[in-house]
Amino acid sequence: MSFSSEVKDELVALETVSTCCQHAQSYGLLLFGRSFSNASVSIAVENRKVSDMYAQCIADITHVPPEYSDRTGKMAIVSVKTAVERRAVLNAFGHDAGELSLRINRANxxxxxxxxAFLRGVFLACGTVSSPEKNYHLEFVVPFLKLSNDLVSILQEIGFPPKHIVRKGYHVIYYKDSENIEDILTLMGATNATLKLIGVKISKDVRNHVNRRVNFETANIDRSVIAGSVQVEAILKIEQTRGLDTLPEGLQEIARLRMEHPEASLYELEEMLEGRLSRSGINHRLKRLVQIAEEL
Ligand SMILES: [Zn+2]
Structure with missing residues (x-):
């Protein structure tokens, strides 16, 4: 099951206690369906629990069960059969039959x-949310410009200013950041979905942290290998020209140690010397060897 469908199942199962919120939820669901006009009142959704909820809302108003078509296909399409019933549905939310462009009637x-509750209804009708394992994306797809503008205003008012684009003639209102998506899911009442999202986010963060750490350590190893090889070259040059025994004792010891362990880090060299010389002391002598070689 998709994450969207999981969220919708959770939202459908919520109990809306107060009558005002129940009304607002039905309004969101019906208004943001496929059509909401005198000519057609319908919804087309994948989630069967959402289409059943839609059918129930219609039946509560008209006392006539609406028509189901294409129940076997991917989408369930539910539509109100007669003009009289459609008018009853529009009137129940203060809309008239003759409206030219669909707007949100705030009286609801x-x-x-x-x-x-309204937003929950809208999301059930036209919303989707990507699985957080893939990416963070929540959107509402609205067929009408003015209706989408009204929804944007409401989202701005409640503190979630969205982004919007037009895709294939539809107005897409969307969010791409996990914070807003978490807050909207929470507001709508999808607590389990929010927790899942937060869980995935934490494990992603941990994974990124581990990867960064591994990269960092690999980079450090590379650095010590490169430094080691520069030093080995320098020591070889000294040996082939003036000879290592021309060097002071301390430098000779470090030169031999480096030649025996070309890839060892300073830490490892320090351990081999059993604390006789500090890391900075070893580093200093290695630098000195490189410098001597450069002067040759
Ligand atoms: Zn309310």
């Missing part, structure tokens, strides 16, 4: 509590 959002 009686109180502050209703915005979350």
């Amino acid at each position: 959002l009686a109180d502050d509590c209703c915005f979350a």
Whole structure:
């Protein structure tokens, strides 16, 4: 099951206690379906629980069960059969038959509590959210410009200013950041989905951290190998020209040690010397050897 469908199952199962919020949720679901006009009131959704909820909302208003078509296909399409029933549905939310462009009628959002329920309905009708394992993306796909503008205004008012683009003639209102997506899921009441999202985010962060750490350590090893090979070259040059025995004792010891362990880090060299010389002392002598070779 897709993450979207999981979220929708969770939202459908929520109990909306107050009548005002129940009304607002139904309004969001119906208004943001496939059509909401005198000519057609319908929804086309993949999730069967959402199409059943839609059918129930219609039946509660018209007292006539709506028509299901294409129930066997990928999408369930539910539509209101007669003009009389369609008018009853429009009127139940204060819309008239003759409206030219569809807008959100704020009278259906009686109180502050209703915005979350309304948004839940809208998401059930036209929303999707990507699995957080893939990427962070939540969107509402709206067929009408003015309706999408009204939704943007509401989202801005409740503190979630979205981005929007037009895709294949549809107005797409979307979020790409995990914080907003978490907050919207929480607001709509999808607590389990939010927890899952946070869980995935934490494990991604841990994985990134581990990867960064591994890269960092690999880089350090590379650095010590490169340094080692520069030093080995320098020591070879000294040996072939003036000879290692022309060097002071301390430098000779480090030169031999480096030749025996060309890839050892300073830490490892320090351990081999059993604390007789500090890392900075070893480093200093190695640099001195490179310098002597350069002067030759
Ligand atoms: Zn309410």
